[in-house]
Amino acid sequence: MFEYRAYAGRMDAFQGSLLDWCEETGLGLLDGTVKRTLLDRGAWIDVRPQWVTGADRLFERLLEAVPWKAERRHMYDRVVDVPRLLKFYDEGEELPDPLLVEARDALNMHYEAELGERFVTTGMCLYRDGRDSVTWHGDTIGRASEEDTMVAILSVGTPRSLMLRPRGGGGPTLRHDLGHGDLIVMGGSCQRTWEHAIPKTAKVSGARISVQFRPRGVR
Ligand SMILES: O=C(O)CCC(=O)C(=O)O
Numbered sequence: 001m002f003e004y005r006a007y008a009g010r011m012d013a014f015q016g017s018l019l020d021w022c023e024e025t026g027l028g029l030l031d032g033t034v035k036r037t038l039l040d041r042g043a044w045i046d047v048r049p050q051w052v053t054g055a056d057r058l059f060e061r062l063l064e065a066v067p068w069k070a071e072r073r074h075m076y077d078r079v080v081d082v083p084r085l086l087k088f089y090d091e092g093e094e095l096p097d098p099l100l101v102e103a104r105d106a107l108n109m110h111y112e113a114e115l116g117e118r119f120v121t122t123g124m125c126l127y128r129d130g131r132d133s134v135t136w137h138g139d140t141i142g143r144a145s146e147e148d149t150m151v152a153i154l155s156v157g158t159p160r161s162l163m164l165r166p167r168g169g170g171g172p173t174l175r176h177d178l179g180h181g182d183l184i185v186m187g188g189s190c191q192r193t194w195e196h197a198i199p200k201t202a203k204v205s206g207a208r209i210s211v212q213f214r215p216r217g218v219r
């Protein structure tokens with residue numbers, strides 16, 4: 001139903017759902033609507049489908065307002081393009097859209113007691129089409145390599161699959177289809193005992209934006 005055409009050269013037109021387009025952007029409730037699934041090894045995920053209403057508008061605004069950057073990274077002896085566009089908003093930096101401030105506030109209302117701290121940074125990824133991806137990893141650059149934490153991800157645009165598998169094997173790979181406006185939170189030991197990925201797919205030609213809220217020192 002949703003097709004967000006490829007971005008910059010790879011993107012010609014925006015086609016959201018007409019129904020959603022009429023709606024103002026807003027957030028649904030979290031209390032009582034988030035479903036937790038316990039994974040093994042002390043990890044869990046919370047899922048809240050369609051948390052954002054009027055997600056078409058949010059997608060369009062973020063596409064415009066975020067200064068998306070292409071990055072290159074060393075891989076072994078080569079320098080390669082990172083297969084998605086990125087922007088990181090550190091603690092205290094102004095976010096590109098008021099709804100993201102509302103989302104972070106709502107996440108903090110809902111999770112702060114359990115998390116013991118607040119979500120303060122905002123990472124953003126733009127997957128221009130099905131050729132963009134993120135390879136298997138845990139967000140272990142910071143404290144999450146040793147401590148339990150949470151990473152909350154808001155997804156808008158073309159649905160993509162978030163895959164999860166236990167680090168080092170020993171269990172099945174799980175798939176979560178992240179739809180337009182959906183929230184997923186990875187919690188407990190998820191970053192160090194599991195890995196996640198957004199695989200490339202030939203089935204998708206539209207774009208997706210992922211917004212990741214993390215506590216200080218988690219990356
Ligand atoms: O696209 C996503 O939702 C996942 C992004 C991710 O895993 C990351 O930026 O660490």
Ligand SMILES: [Fe+2]
Binds near residue numbers: 137138139196
């Ligand atoms: Fe990640």
